[in-house]
Amino acid sequence: MRPYTGPADLRAMQELARRLPDPRLHPGELAWSRFQHLGREPEWRTALWEEDGRVVAWGWARPGQLDLQYDPARPELADAVLRWSDQVMPGGEREVTALDTETPLIEALRRHGYRERRDGPFFVSMRLDLADLAAPKAPDGYTLRPVRGEEDAGARAAVHRAAFSLPGHPPSRVTAESYRQVMRAWPYRAGLDWLVEAPDGTPAAFCLVWLDGGAAVLEPVGTDPAHRRRGLASAAILAALRAARDLGATTARVTARGDDGHPSARATYASLGFRAHARTLTFTHP
Ligand SMILES: CC(C)(COP(=O)(O)OP(=O)(O)OC[C@H]1O[C@@H](n2cnc3c(N)ncnc32)[C@H](O)[C@@H]1OP(=O)(O)O)[C@@H](O)C(=O)NCCC(=O)NCCS
Structure with a gap:
């Protein structure tokens, strides 16, 4: 050791x-x-x-x-x-x-x-077979595109912080600099990191997919609270998964809260066809 x-x-x-x-x-x-x-x-x-x-x-x-x-x-x-x-x-x-x-x-x-x-x-750990994937569709005025490279790190970090700023919780510590560190790590690929931009160019939603062999994993996914329930996360997820499928992915997996504390992510993945196959257990050592 x-x-x-x-x-x-x-x-x-x-x-x-x-x-x-x-x-x-x-x-x-x-x-x-x-x-x-x-x-x-x-x-x-x-x-x-x-x-x-x-x-x-x-x-x-x-x-x-x-x-x-x-x-x-x-x-x-x-x-x-x-x-x-x-x-x-x-x-x-x-x-x-x-x-x-x-x-x-x-x-x-x-x-x-x-x-x-x-x-x-x-x-809960949820899975989706990628054989049949709907086409992504961003609402009118919104633009769906993959991350281009490190020049997008600031926008990517900003929309991440917007999505993960939960009332009563400390703000997310993801910054442009930390995001660049993620982008330099294997097996990150900008082509599997999708952004949705609002009509004024503000980044509004994202989905990062990690691919290894045939297995794709979504981590993380988010939408700025000002733009939720317009189909943006769904569009980013479908676009990133189609890009992963083009590179050989056959299944996708994602982890979402299984209790009713924060049900939006589980509901989003379920609406795209993801199904739970296992749940987490927490073990504590006194
Ligand atoms: C989960 C999250 C990404 C969803 O983003 P979104 O852009 O609002 O999702 P969509 O508009 O694509 O939702 C698609 C469908 O998912 C379901 N859904 C999404 N949010 C829901 C909610 N709060 N309650 C119930 N169903 C919901 C609905 O079926 C919805 O379709 P509808 O609006 O036509 O009813 C967003 O709420 C978020 O950023 N949450 C905080 C961060 C997070 O938990 N990320 C996931 C863990 S990594």
């Missing part, structure tokens, strides 16, 4: 995600969650377990939250990551999120004293 030393190690962690059958965290979701903000690394501890030059497990400890992936043929690696987290996350409650389909991980968490938290928010 050794500590994470920089972005090359994220690439090695993504290689493990690529080898897993239908992982909860797709390589693109890993890139997004590591790079969407700047300056977070000092709060994190990340460790990699390697064999024959490749990563077979990793653990990523954030304040109060642990993520891990491991080779499913080697369930003892889950125990190794959980033991490591006991050392680097001493004291305080911590959470691990698992899909209800991840039985070996759930068993490992229970062995380590984790208990399922039955109240509180949860997420």
Whole structure:
């Protein structure tokens, strides 16, 4: 086991995600969650377990939250990551999120004293077969287009912040600079990052799709509150998914709140044909 030393190690962690059958965290979701903000690394501890030059497990400890992936043929690696987290996350409650389909991980968490938290928010993982995709249609006056490159990072970050500024929550920390960091990460492609612009040119909605092999993942999707319920997110999603399909994607997956706290995303994906196939369970360690 050794500590994470920089972005090359994220690439090695993504290689493990690529080898897993239908992982909860797709390589693109890993890139997004590591790079969407700047300056977070000092709060994190990340460790990699390697064999024959490749990563077979990793653990990523954030304040109060642990993520891990491991080779499913080697369930003892889950125990190794959980033991490591006991050392680097001493004291305080911590959470691990698992899909209800991840039985070996759930068993490992229970062995380590984790208990399922039955109240509180949860997420559903939703899937869509890309064989039949409707044509995207932006309302009159709105323009649908892919991101051109880093010159769009400011607009992309601004519309992200508008969509994710929720009353009662701290503002999103996504900035033009952090978005450029996302754009430089594998497997980002500007052609899978779609924007809808309002008639005055203001960015109003977006959908970023990450593609690896045949699997596309949407992360994130959003519409500025001033432009909601006009079909903008749907148009951006369909355009990004058609671009992904042209590059070989056969299925798409997205994660959305499954409880009724914030139902708009789940309703949007369901209206496009996405169906839930698993839900998250939250395990806490006292
Ligand atoms: C989820 C979100 C992207 C939807 O954007 P949008 O542009 O308003 O979505 P659309 O107009 O394309 O909605 C399409 C359909 O989804 C459903 N839908 C969308 N929002 C809904 C809501 N609040 N309640 C119920 N149904 C909703 C409806 O069926 C809608 O069609 P209709 O307006 O004809 O009834 C937007 O609400 C948002 O940015 N939310 C905050 C950020 C977020 O949660 N992002 C997703 C997680 S990454």
